[in-house]
Amino acid sequence: MSSHRSEPSSPASTSPSAAPARPGAPEIPATLGRHGWTAADEAAFAPRRQAGLSPARVVRRDRGRCELITEHGPRFAEIDRAIPADPVSSPCTGDWVAVGSATLLETATALGAAVPDAGIGPAGPMVMEVLPRRSALVRSTASRRSTGQVLAANVDLVLVVAALTEPLRPARLERLVALAWESGAIPLIVLTKADLAPAGHTTAGPDPFWHTALASLAPGVGVRTVSAQDGRGMDELRDELAGSSPGGRTTVLVGPSGVGKSTLANALAGADRLAVGAVRGSDGKGRHTTVRRELIPLPSGGVLIDTPGVRGIGLWGSGDGVDTAFAEIVDLAATCRFTDCEHRTEPGCAVLAAVEDGTLPERRLASYRKLQRESRWMRTREDARLAADQRAQWKRVHKEQRQLYADRERHGRHR
Ligand SMILES: Nc1nc2c(ncn2[C@@H]2O[C@H](COP(=O)(O)OP(=O)(O)OP(=O)(O)O)[C@@H](O)[C@H]2O)c(=O)[nH]1
Numbered sequence: 575m576s577s578h579r580s581e582p583s584s585p586a587s588t589s590p591s592a593a594p595a596r597p598g599a600p601e602i603p604a605t606l607g608r609h610g611w612t613a614a615d616e617a618a619f620a621p622r623r624q625a626g627l628s629p630a631r632v633v634r635r636d637r638g639r640c641e642l643i644t645e646h647g648p649r650f651a652e653i654d655r656a657i658p659a660d661p662v663s664s665p666c667t668g669d670w671v672a673v674g675s676a677t678l679l680e681t682a683t684a685l686g687a688a689v690p691d692a693g694i695g696p697a698g699p700m701v702m703e704v705l706p707r708r709s710a711l712v713r714s715t716a717s718r719r720s721t722g723q724v725l726a727a728n729v730d731l732v733l734v735v736a737a738l739t740e741p742l743r744p745a746r747l748e749r750l751v752a753l754a755w756e757s758g759a760i761p762l763i764v765l766t767k768a769d770l771a772p773a774g775h776t777t778a779g780p781d782p783f784w785h786t787a788l789a790s791l792a793p794g795v796g797v798r799t800v801s802a803q804d805g806r807g808m809d810e811l812r813d814e815l816a817g818s819s820p821g822g823r824t825t826v827l828v829g830p831s832g833v834g835k836s837t838l839a840n841a842l843a844g845a846d847r848l849a850v851g852a853v854r855g856s857d858g859k860g861r862h863t864t865v866r867r868e869l870i871p872l873p874s875g876g877v878l879i880d881t882p883g884v885r886g887i888g889l890w891g892s893g894d895g896v897d898t899a900f901a902e903i904v905d906l907a908a909t910c911r912f913t914d915c916e917h918r919t920e921p922g923c924a925v926l927a928a929v930e931d932g933t934l935p936e937r938r939l940a941s942y943r944k945l946q947r948e949s950r951w952m953r954t955r956e957d958a959r960l961a962a963d964q965r966a967q968w969k970r971v972h973k974e975q976r977q978l979y980a981d982r983e984r985h986g987r988h989r
Protein backbone atom coordinates (compact mmCIF):
# COMPACT_ATOMS: atom_id res chain seq x y z
CA MET A 575 0.00 0.00 0.00
CA SER A 576 2.83 2.31 -0.82
CA SER A 577 1.63 5.78 -1.57
CA HIS A 578 4.84 7.74 -1.64
CA ARG A 579 5.15 9.75 -4.80
CA SER A 580 8.80 10.51 -5.15
CA GLU A 581 11.25 7.65 -5.25
CA PRO A 582 14.67 9.17 -4.66
CA SER A 583 16.92 7.84 -7.35
CA SER A 584 19.88 5.94 -6.07
CA PRO A 585 22.92 5.38 -8.20
CA ALA A 586 23.95 2.49 -5.99
CA SER A 587 20.80 0.57 -6.83
CA THR A 588 20.65 1.19 -10.55
CA SER A 589 24.23 1.41 -11.73
CA PRO A 590 25.34 -1.76 -13.46
CA SER A 591 28.97 -1.04 -12.69
CA ALA A 592 30.77 -1.39 -9.41
CA ALA A 593 29.84 0.99 -6.61
CA PRO A 594 32.00 4.08 -6.44
CA ALA A 595 34.98 3.64 -4.21
CA ARG A 596 37.63 5.84 -2.71
CA PRO A 597 40.70 6.21 -4.89
CA GLY A 598 42.90 3.20 -4.31
CA ALA A 599 40.09 1.29 -2.64
CA PRO A 600 39.26 -2.11 -4.11
CA GLU A 601 36.40 -2.40 -6.59
CA ILE A 602 33.17 -3.71 -5.16
CA PRO A 603 31.03 -6.09 -7.20
CA ALA A 604 27.78 -4.19 -7.89
CA THR A 605 25.40 -6.89 -6.65
CA LEU A 606 27.24 -7.05 -3.35
CA GLY A 607 27.47 -3.25 -3.08
CA ARG A 608 23.69 -3.09 -3.28
CA HIS A 609 23.53 -5.50 -0.37
CA GLY A 610 25.84 -3.55 1.89
CA TRP A 611 29.32 -4.76 0.93
CA THR A 612 31.85 -1.95 1.29
CA ALA A 613 35.38 -1.22 0.14
CA ALA A 614 36.54 -1.86 3.68
CA ASP A 615 34.85 -5.28 3.65
CA GLU A 616 36.46 -6.04 0.31
CA ALA A 617 39.89 -5.03 1.59
CA ALA A 618 39.50 -7.24 4.65
CA PHE A 619 38.41 -10.09 2.41
CA ALA A 620 41.48 -9.86 0.16
CA PRO A 621 43.37 -12.81 1.67
CA ARG A 622 40.32 -15.02 1.23
CA ARG A 623 39.99 -13.94 -2.39
CA GLN A 624 43.57 -14.95 -2.89
CA ALA A 625 42.61 -18.34 -1.51
CA GLY A 626 39.93 -18.61 -4.21
CA LEU A 627 36.95 -17.67 -2.05
CA SER A 628 34.38 -15.00 -2.85
CA PRO A 629 32.05 -13.04 -0.57
CA ALA A 630 28.28 -13.43 -0.48
CA ARG A 631 25.41 -12.47 1.77
CA VAL A 632 22.85 -14.88 3.14
CA VAL A 633 19.32 -14.03 2.07
CA ARG A 634 17.60 -17.01 3.55
CA ARG A 635 18.50 -20.05 5.48
CA ASP A 636 16.81 -23.29 4.64
CA ARG A 637 17.50 -26.37 6.61
CA GLY A 638 20.44 -27.76 4.74
CA ARG A 639 21.40 -24.86 2.52
CA CYS A 640 21.40 -21.12 2.04
CA GLU A 641 20.08 -18.75 -0.53
CA LEU A 642 22.82 -16.26 -1.22
CA ILE A 643 23.43 -13.02 -3.02
CA THR A 644 26.75 -13.56 -4.74
CA GLU A 645 28.64 -11.28 -7.09
CA HIS A 646 26.91 -13.20 -9.88
CA GLY A 647 23.43 -12.78 -8.46
CA PRO A 648 21.27 -15.08 -6.35
CA ARG A 649 22.49 -18.63 -5.77
CA PHE A 650 21.71 -21.55 -3.60
CA ALA A 651 24.64 -22.92 -1.68
CA GLU A 652 25.42 -25.81 0.55
CA ILE A 653 27.04 -25.31 3.88
CA ASP A 654 30.42 -26.85 4.52
CA ARG A 655 30.40 -29.50 7.20
CA ALA A 656 33.25 -27.75 8.96
CA ILE A 657 30.83 -25.01 10.05
CA PRO A 658 29.19 -26.05 13.33
CA ALA A 659 25.50 -26.74 12.80
CA ASP A 660 24.32 -25.04 15.99
CA PRO A 661 21.91 -22.11 15.69
CA VAL A 662 24.54 -19.57 16.70
CA SER A 663 27.48 -20.59 14.50
CA SER A 664 25.67 -21.55 11.35
CA PRO A 665 24.86 -18.95 8.70
CA CYS A 666 21.66 -16.94 8.99
CA THR A 667 19.96 -14.12 7.11
CA GLY A 668 22.25 -11.11 6.89
CA ASP A 669 25.47 -13.03 7.38
CA TRP A 670 28.40 -12.36 5.12
CA VAL A 671 30.03 -15.62 4.13
CA ALA A 672 33.03 -16.82 2.21
CA VAL A 673 32.00 -19.03 -0.66
CA GLY A 674 34.01 -21.66 -2.42
CA SER A 675 33.07 -24.13 -5.08
CA ALA A 676 31.66 -27.53 -4.45
CA THR A 677 32.37 -30.02 -7.14
CA LEU A 678 29.45 -31.15 -9.23
CA LEU A 679 29.71 -34.57 -7.67
CA GLU A 680 29.44 -33.22 -4.13
CA THR A 681 26.55 -31.01 -5.12
CA ALA A 682 24.82 -33.83 -6.91
CA THR A 683 25.24 -36.14 -3.95
CA ALA A 684 23.78 -33.59 -1.60
CA LEU A 685 20.94 -32.36 -3.75
CA GLY A 686 20.22 -35.36 -5.95
CA ALA A 687 18.32 -34.80 -9.17
CA ALA A 688 17.52 -31.22 -8.27
CA VAL A 689 20.99 -30.02 -9.29
CA PRO A 690 20.35 -28.72 -12.81
CA ASP A 691 17.00 -27.18 -11.91
CA ALA A 692 18.32 -25.55 -8.79
CA GLY A 693 20.69 -23.63 -11.00
CA ILE A 694 23.74 -24.62 -9.05
CA GLY A 695 25.73 -24.94 -12.25
CA PRO A 696 28.69 -27.18 -12.87
CA ALA A 697 30.38 -26.19 -9.64
CA GLY A 698 27.87 -25.00 -7.09
CA PRO A 699 28.83 -22.58 -4.37
CA MET A 700 29.64 -23.87 -0.93
CA VAL A 701 29.59 -21.71 2.19
CA MET A 702 33.03 -22.27 3.69
CA GLU A 703 33.04 -19.69 6.46
CA VAL A 704 30.73 -17.26 8.23
CA LEU A 705 32.54 -13.92 8.43
CA PRO A 706 32.66 -12.20 11.82
CA ARG A 707 29.33 -10.56 12.65
CA ARG A 708 29.15 -6.94 13.66
CA SER A 709 25.80 -7.50 15.31
CA ALA A 710 23.33 -10.34 15.84
CA LEU A 711 19.69 -10.45 16.80
CA VAL A 712 19.37 -13.46 19.01
CA ARG A 713 16.29 -15.22 20.20
CA SER A 714 17.04 -16.73 23.55
CA THR A 715 15.63 -20.16 24.01
CA ALA A 716 14.67 -21.84 27.22
CA SER A 717 15.92 -25.08 25.78
CA ARG A 718 18.74 -26.69 27.71
CA ARG A 719 20.47 -27.70 24.55
CA SER A 720 21.03 -24.32 22.96
CA THR A 721 22.00 -20.85 24.06
CA GLY A 722 19.92 -19.04 21.52
CA GLN A 723 19.21 -18.69 17.88
CA VAL A 724 20.61 -15.99 15.67
CA LEU A 725 17.72 -14.63 13.63
CA ALA A 726 19.54 -11.91 11.71
CA ALA A 727 23.15 -10.86 11.48
CA ASN A 728 24.95 -7.64 10.66
CA VAL A 729 21.97 -5.44 11.40
CA ASP A 730 22.68 -1.75 11.92
CA LEU A 731 19.26 -0.41 12.69
CA VAL A 732 16.31 -2.00 14.48
CA LEU A 733 13.05 -0.23 13.78
CA VAL A 734 10.87 -0.72 16.82
CA VAL A 735 7.46 -0.24 15.27
CA ALA A 736 4.41 0.94 17.22
CA ALA A 737 1.13 2.29 15.93
CA LEU A 738 -0.12 5.68 17.07
CA THR A 739 -3.63 4.28 17.00
CA GLU A 740 -2.87 1.92 19.87
CA PRO A 741 -2.06 2.73 23.47
CA LEU A 742 1.64 2.93 24.20
CA ARG A 743 2.89 -0.28 25.78
CA PRO A 744 5.92 0.72 27.82
CA ALA A 745 7.15 -2.73 28.86
CA ARG A 746 6.97 -4.10 25.35
CA LEU A 747 8.70 -1.12 23.83
CA GLU A 748 11.41 -1.25 26.45
CA ARG A 749 11.99 -4.90 25.83
CA LEU A 750 12.31 -4.41 22.08
CA VAL A 751 14.63 -1.44 22.54
CA ALA A 752 16.75 -3.44 25.00
CA LEU A 753 16.90 -6.29 22.54
CA ALA A 754 18.08 -3.94 19.81
CA TRP A 755 20.85 -2.49 21.97
CA GLU A 756 21.81 -5.97 23.06
CA SER A 757 22.22 -7.08 19.45
CA GLY A 758 24.80 -4.41 18.76
CA ALA A 759 22.46 -2.47 16.47
CA ILE A 760 20.88 0.93 17.06
CA PRO A 761 17.18 1.10 17.87
CA LEU A 762 14.89 3.64 16.25
CA ILE A 763 11.28 3.92 17.33
CA VAL A 764 8.91 4.29 14.40
CA LEU A 765 5.40 5.44 15.15
CA THR A 766 3.10 4.42 12.31
CA LYS A 767 -0.37 5.39 11.11
CA ALA A 768 0.21 9.09 11.71
CA ASP A 769 -2.66 9.75 9.31
CA LEU A 770 -5.05 8.27 11.86
CA ALA A 771 -3.37 9.78 14.88
CA PRO A 772 -4.45 12.85 16.79
CA ALA A 773 -3.15 16.19 15.59
CA GLY A 774 0.25 17.08 16.92
CA HIS A 775 2.11 14.16 15.37
CA THR A 776 4.30 15.72 12.76
CA THR A 777 7.25 14.58 10.75
CA ALA A 778 9.45 16.44 13.19
CA GLY A 779 8.27 14.37 16.10
CA PRO A 780 5.41 12.97 18.06
CA ASP A 781 3.18 15.15 20.15
CA PRO A 782 4.57 16.26 23.50
CA PHE A 783 2.84 13.52 25.50
CA TRP A 784 4.25 10.61 23.54
CA HIS A 785 7.51 12.45 23.29
CA THR A 786 7.90 12.74 27.06
CA ALA A 787 6.83 9.16 27.55
CA LEU A 788 9.25 7.81 24.96
CA ALA A 789 12.11 9.96 26.20
CA SER A 790 11.85 8.41 29.64
CA LEU A 791 11.39 4.81 28.62
CA ALA A 792 13.84 4.79 25.72
CA PRO A 793 16.36 7.51 26.54
CA GLY A 794 18.56 8.51 23.65
CA VAL A 795 16.54 6.55 21.13
CA GLY A 796 15.39 8.40 18.02
CA VAL A 797 11.70 8.58 17.21
CA ARG A 798 10.18 8.91 13.74
CA THR A 799 6.53 9.47 12.99
CA VAL A 800 5.36 8.11 9.66
CA SER A 801 2.33 7.27 7.62
CA ALA A 802 2.60 4.78 4.81
CA GLN A 803 -0.87 5.95 3.88
CA ASP A 804 -0.12 9.61 3.12
CA GLY A 805 3.66 9.26 2.92
CA ARG A 806 4.52 11.63 5.73
CA GLY A 807 7.85 11.06 7.39
CA MET A 808 8.75 8.41 4.83
CA ASP A 809 11.48 10.36 3.06
CA GLU A 810 13.19 11.07 6.39
CA LEU A 811 12.91 7.40 7.26
CA ARG A 812 14.38 6.41 3.89
CA ASP A 813 17.33 8.71 4.54
CA GLU A 814 17.81 7.15 7.95
CA LEU A 815 17.90 3.66 6.43
CA ALA A 816 20.25 4.69 3.66
CA GLY A 817 22.68 6.12 6.21
CA SER A 818 25.72 8.08 5.19
CA SER A 819 28.26 5.31 4.72
CA PRO A 820 28.72 3.76 1.28
CA GLY A 821 27.18 0.36 1.99
CA GLY A 822 24.05 1.84 3.53
CA ARG A 823 22.53 0.37 6.63
CA THR A 824 20.92 -2.97 7.22
CA THR A 825 17.59 -2.60 8.95
CA VAL A 826 15.05 -4.92 10.53
CA LEU A 827 11.48 -4.25 11.61
CA VAL A 828 10.25 -5.54 14.95
CA GLY A 829 6.94 -5.09 16.66
CA PRO A 830 3.60 -6.75 17.27
CA SER A 831 1.16 -7.81 14.62
CA GLY A 832 -0.94 -5.14 12.98
CA VAL A 833 1.22 -2.09 13.65
CA GLY A 834 2.03 -1.76 9.95
CA LYS A 835 5.35 -3.54 9.43
CA SER A 836 4.35 -5.12 6.10
CA THR A 837 2.91 -1.86 4.90
CA LEU A 838 6.08 -0.07 5.89
CA ALA A 839 8.29 -2.70 4.24
CA ASN A 840 6.27 -2.43 1.02
CA ALA A 841 6.49 1.35 1.05
CA LEU A 842 10.24 1.23 1.61
CA ALA A 843 11.04 -1.55 -0.81
CA GLY A 844 8.60 -0.67 -3.56
CA ALA A 845 8.13 -3.36 -6.17
CA ASP A 846 11.30 -5.18 -5.11
CA ARG A 847 9.63 -6.84 -2.21
CA LEU A 848 6.93 -8.24 -4.41
CA ALA A 849 9.44 -9.99 -6.64
CA VAL A 850 8.24 -13.49 -6.03
CA GLY A 851 8.96 -16.34 -8.38
CA ALA A 852 11.79 -17.02 -10.74
CA VAL A 853 14.91 -14.92 -10.44
CA ARG A 854 17.57 -15.34 -13.05
CA GLY A 855 21.23 -14.98 -12.22
CA SER A 856 22.92 -12.00 -13.85
CA ASP A 857 25.07 -14.31 -15.94
CA GLY A 858 21.89 -15.82 -17.35
CA LYS A 859 23.03 -19.28 -16.33
CA GLY A 860 21.23 -20.12 -13.19
CA ARG A 861 17.52 -20.12 -12.61
CA HIS A 862 16.30 -19.71 -9.07
CA THR A 863 12.96 -19.63 -7.44
CA THR A 864 12.72 -17.08 -4.71
CA VAL A 865 9.83 -17.91 -2.48
CA ARG A 866 9.95 -14.77 -0.41
CA ARG A 867 12.26 -11.83 -0.37
CA GLU A 868 13.77 -11.57 3.06
CA LEU A 869 16.82 -9.44 2.38
CA ILE A 870 15.87 -6.57 0.17
CA PRO A 871 18.11 -3.85 -1.23
CA LEU A 872 16.12 -0.63 -0.93
CA PRO A 873 15.79 1.69 -3.94
CA SER A 874 16.70 4.62 -1.71
CA GLY A 875 19.74 2.89 -0.22
CA GLY A 876 20.28 0.39 2.54
CA VAL A 877 19.03 -3.14 2.96
CA LEU A 878 15.90 -4.38 4.68
CA ILE A 879 15.80 -7.75 6.39
CA ASP A 880 12.23 -8.86 6.88
CA THR A 881 11.78 -12.38 8.17
CA PRO A 882 8.93 -13.73 10.24
CA GLY A 883 11.33 -14.79 12.99
CA VAL A 884 12.81 -11.34 13.39
CA ARG A 885 9.47 -9.56 13.26
CA GLY A 886 8.17 -11.28 16.33
CA ILE A 887 11.38 -11.27 18.31
CA GLY A 888 11.07 -10.18 21.91
CA LEU A 889 7.31 -10.24 21.91
CA TRP A 890 7.10 -13.26 24.14
CA GLY A 891 7.88 -13.26 27.79
CA SER A 892 9.02 -10.27 29.73
CA GLY A 893 12.46 -11.26 30.91
CA ASP A 894 11.30 -12.57 34.25
CA GLY A 895 11.11 -16.09 32.93
CA VAL A 896 14.89 -16.39 33.22
CA ASP A 897 14.88 -18.08 36.59
CA THR A 898 12.22 -20.50 35.47
CA ALA A 899 14.19 -21.38 32.38
CA PHE A 900 17.34 -21.95 34.41
CA ALA A 901 15.76 -23.59 37.42
CA GLU A 902 18.71 -25.93 38.00
CA ILE A 903 21.09 -22.97 38.33
CA VAL A 904 18.73 -21.25 40.72
CA ASP A 905 18.64 -24.45 42.79
CA LEU A 906 22.42 -24.65 42.85
CA ALA A 907 22.70 -20.97 43.73
CA ALA A 908 20.57 -21.57 46.80
CA THR A 909 23.41 -23.65 48.23
CA CYS A 910 26.19 -21.12 47.52
CA ARG A 911 28.01 -19.94 50.68
CA PHE A 912 27.04 -16.31 50.11
CA THR A 913 23.43 -15.43 49.52
CA ASP A 914 24.43 -12.65 47.12
CA CYS A 915 26.89 -14.92 45.28
CA GLU A 916 27.40 -13.89 41.67
CA HIS A 917 29.02 -17.22 40.81
CA ARG A 918 32.17 -15.62 39.47
CA THR A 919 35.06 -15.94 41.91
CA GLU A 920 33.33 -16.41 45.25
CA PRO A 921 34.54 -19.20 47.53
CA GLY A 922 31.99 -21.90 48.25
CA CYS A 923 30.09 -21.24 45.04
CA ALA A 924 27.94 -24.25 44.20
CA VAL A 925 27.34 -23.08 40.65
CA LEU A 926 31.04 -22.85 39.81
CA ALA A 927 31.58 -26.20 41.51
CA ALA A 928 28.95 -27.75 39.24
CA VAL A 929 30.67 -26.29 36.18
CA GLU A 930 33.97 -27.61 37.53
CA ASP A 931 32.71 -31.18 37.97
CA GLY A 932 30.91 -31.11 34.64
CA THR A 933 27.33 -31.37 35.88
CA LEU A 934 26.53 -27.85 34.64
CA PRO A 935 27.62 -27.02 31.09
CA GLU A 936 29.60 -23.79 31.04
CA ARG A 937 27.62 -22.69 28.01
CA ARG A 938 24.46 -22.88 30.02
CA LEU A 939 25.89 -20.64 32.72
CA ALA A 940 26.98 -18.13 30.09
CA SER A 941 23.51 -18.12 28.64
CA TYR A 942 21.97 -17.64 32.07
CA ARG A 943 24.24 -14.68 32.73
CA LYS A 944 23.37 -13.10 29.43
CA LEU A 945 19.66 -13.35 30.08
CA GLN A 946 20.10 -12.17 33.62
CA ARG A 947 21.90 -9.09 32.38
CA GLU A 948 18.98 -8.42 30.09
CA SER A 949 16.42 -8.92 32.81
CA ARG A 950 18.47 -6.82 35.25
CA TRP A 951 18.34 -4.06 32.68
CA MET A 952 14.59 -4.44 32.63
CA ARG A 953 14.38 -4.33 36.40
CA THR A 954 16.44 -1.15 36.52
CA ARG A 955 14.02 0.36 34.12
CA GLU A 956 11.18 -0.80 36.30
CA ASP A 957 12.60 0.76 39.41
CA ALA A 958 9.65 1.41 41.69
CA ARG A 959 9.78 5.19 41.85
CA LEU A 960 10.33 5.50 38.14
CA ALA A 961 7.53 3.05 37.45
CA ALA A 962 5.16 5.11 39.57
CA ASP A 963 6.18 8.26 37.72
CA GLN A 964 5.71 6.50 34.45
CA ARG A 965 2.33 5.11 35.39
CA ALA A 966 1.14 8.61 36.12
CA GLN A 967 2.61 9.68 32.82
CA TRP A 968 0.89 6.91 30.84
CA LYS A 969 -2.39 7.78 32.49
CA ARG A 970 -2.01 11.36 31.33
CA VAL A 971 -0.97 10.26 27.87
CA HIS A 972 -3.84 7.85 27.46
CA LYS A 973 -6.36 10.29 28.85
CA GLU A 974 -5.08 12.94 26.50
CA GLN A 975 -5.19 10.46 23.65
CA ARG A 976 -8.75 9.44 24.38
CA GLN A 977 -9.70 13.08 24.61
CA LEU A 978 -8.10 13.85 21.25
CA TYR A 979 -9.78 10.88 19.62
CA ALA A 980 -13.11 11.92 21.08
CA ASP A 981 -12.61 15.48 19.80
CA ARG A 982 -11.66 14.14 16.43
CA GLU A 983 -14.70 11.93 16.33
CA ARG A 984 -16.88 14.94 17.16
CA HIS A 985 -15.31 17.26 14.63
CA GLY A 986 -15.09 14.77 11.83
CA ARG A 987 -11.87 13.44 10.38
CA HIS A 988 -10.49 16.83 9.40
CA ARG A 989 -7.66 18.74 10.95
N1 LIG B 1 -4.23 4.46 7.93
C1 LIG B 1 -3.12 3.74 7.93
N2 LIG B 1 -3.21 2.41 7.99
C2 LIG B 1 -2.08 1.69 7.99
C3 LIG B 1 -0.81 2.31 7.95
N3 LIG B 1 0.13 1.34 7.99
C4 LIG B 1 -0.55 0.17 8.05
N4 LIG B 1 -1.87 0.37 8.04
C5 LIG B 1 -2.92 -0.66 8.10
O1 LIG B 1 -2.78 -1.41 9.30
C6 LIG B 1 -3.11 -2.79 9.09
C7 LIG B 1 -1.98 -3.67 9.54
O2 LIG B 1 -0.84 -3.38 8.74
P1 LIG B 1 0.26 -4.49 8.42
O3 LIG B 1 1.29 -3.81 7.60
O4 LIG B 1 -0.34 -5.71 7.87
O5 LIG B 1 0.80 -4.77 9.88
P2 LIG B 1 1.98 -5.78 10.29
O6 LIG B 1 2.68 -5.13 11.43
O7 LIG B 1 2.77 -6.13 9.10
O8 LIG B 1 1.20 -7.01 10.81
P3 LIG B 1 1.71 -8.54 10.71
O9 LIG B 1 1.86 -8.86 9.26
O10 LIG B 1 0.59 -9.30 11.37
O11 LIG B 1 3.00 -8.59 11.48
C8 LIG B 1 -3.41 -2.90 7.61
O12 LIG B 1 -4.80 -2.88 7.43
C9 LIG B 1 -2.78 -1.67 7.00
O13 LIG B 1 -3.46 -1.26 5.84
C10 LIG B 1 -0.76 3.74 7.90
O14 LIG B 1 0.30 4.38 7.88
N5 LIG B 1 -1.93 4.40 7.89
Ligand SMILES: [Zn+2]
Nearest residue numbers: 910915917923
Ligand atom coordinates in the same frame (compact mmCIF):
# COMPACT_ATOMS: atom_id res chain seq x y z
ZN1 LIG C 1 27.60 -18.98 43.52
